[in-house]
Amino acid sequence: MDKILEVKDLHVNFATYNGTVQAIRGVSFDLNAGETLAIVGESGSGKSITVRSILQLLAKNADIAKGSILYHGDDLLQKSEKEMDDIRGNKISMIFQDPMTSLDPTMPIGKQVAEPLLIHNNVSKKDAMARAEEVLRLVGIPNPEARMKDYPHQFSGGQRQRIVIAIAIVDYPEILIADEPTTALDVTVQAQIIDLLRELQQKIGTSIIFITHDLGVVAGIADRVAVMYAGKFVEYGSVNDIFYNPQHPYTWGLLDSMPTLETSENNRLNSIPGTPPNLLNPPKGDAFAPRNKYAMEIDEEEQPPYFKVSKNHYAATWLLHPNAPKVDPPASIKKRFEKFKELGGSVK
């Protein structure tokens, strides 16, 4: 497969009044043409910052301290602001989280959708508007020819998110970054938007980086999944690897806290105790250790390296070290291992 994007050892710091926050602490991943990579993690784990670094849409106090982001072999971090403008909205575009605030309230939606075309291509206004209308129809805005001149406030939340998606795909980007595109929507609309993204991916063949904190959404859209915690990927692999053969205790915790069909009214949902560490002073060892009931002494001392589980499946936990004791994962995770065997995988 074609690697179109390679992020290598990305470090992002934020200068604040209290000191330097190390928000991203060495993230590496790659993206193949046409695939969907999901990045999951709780709020503040650095998902959004990771993808915003790609487009360099970071706050002014952010500093990409280290690393490279290779797009077709070219390091985006070395590009000038003008060169980045040529890439944004053209080669790589972004879908934002909150459709209620992401559209310019004073500009008709047709014009907003046509804007990337007018910026990046030498097209007439008329052609751009015609194309905008076509894309609005594609994303499922009924009667687009009549609604081109309408303003964002005249649309519902779900429709607005469709418009935001239309803006992102109007210029057929190679990479679509979706930053929690369904978080602000109610569940039925969420499903529609996920379906739409999948359908669009097939039609225009774009790669998607999908950010979410909702594992249920991930299962529906991703080819590969990366689990993020405290500015690092703790585990990454195929969607089956992560769902049915998870190795990192944090992934266990996330999966264990998902409601299932068996969760009855009487059962309380499981949660991971504690809160993420303060990244002003990241811990010396494994950042998850204080919340991890499987933590060992070495977790306090040294950060775990990535252990290879299978081809393309890695996890950063000392539990995978050959000398580590065998631990007993939660019951729901064991059930997942069973399923994995049925799927034909081999569990360690």
Added chain:
Amino acid sequence: MAKYILKRIFYLFLTLFIIATLTFFLMKLLPGTPFSNQNRMSPDQLKIVKAQYGLDQSVFVQYVRYMGGLLQGNLGTSFQFNNEPVTTLIGQRLAPSMQIGAQAMILGTVLGILLGAVAAIRKNTWVDTLATFISILGLSIPSFVLAVLLQFYLAYKWHIYPVALWDNFQSSVLPTLALAALPLGNVARFMRTEMVDVMSSDYIELAKSKGNSAWKVVTKHALRNSLIPIVTIIGPMAVSVMTGSMVVENIFSIPGIGEQFVKSITTNDYPTIMGLTIFYSFLLVVIILIVDILYGFIDPRIRLGNGGKE
């Protein structure tokens, strides 16, 4: 929209009616009479003069008479200024005040918007500090101090503009500058606050993610959205600036309306007080109406009667 405007015009007249009524009765509470030489008049003479102007009637009868005249567009005649009709009086004095006021408003607003926008875009840099300093100066230096400073340097020392004269555009430059400082400072301050807010909003980030250059993000998306609250403050400010500043008009010897208003109050010139108050009020409510309609053009969410959702 048409229905809305009609409704607003009805309220406009209702407002004017209430203002006229209140002013009339308040004015009658003012001490003194319009006749400065009354000490030298015999009671009989005074009675004759009062009768001549209808002041011998009860206040209520006077009120009904005045309002009747008002309905026919008759503002009465001035007691002090050669018995001239008040309409003529206002007409003559209004043009200079309006010209200077309008010039000052346009200059102040345009420069204020630019200054505020630049400050917001270069937030927390020396540009921002300088812009904030200028806008605070504009707000805090009284117009008469600025007027005198302008006169001293631009007229007296460097002979660029006349000191105090009213004939051509040249002579209107200094008073315009003196009056423009306040709207400039005000608009710049509001603009900066609003623009900082807008620049950190999600739709500006989306505009950047489309590949817009920094310049285009500002001109195509940020400016228009920042203008909405500016429109609100411009209305009342325009009225106060355009109806003339007595002090500035005095300093530059401009035959404006501001001076007239003060004179009419000190001399109990009832018809002139009434005429000017009603005229000022009229200007204010009309400008507020225009501002409300203007809102709709800038912000589609406030556009009325188009069946928008929400």
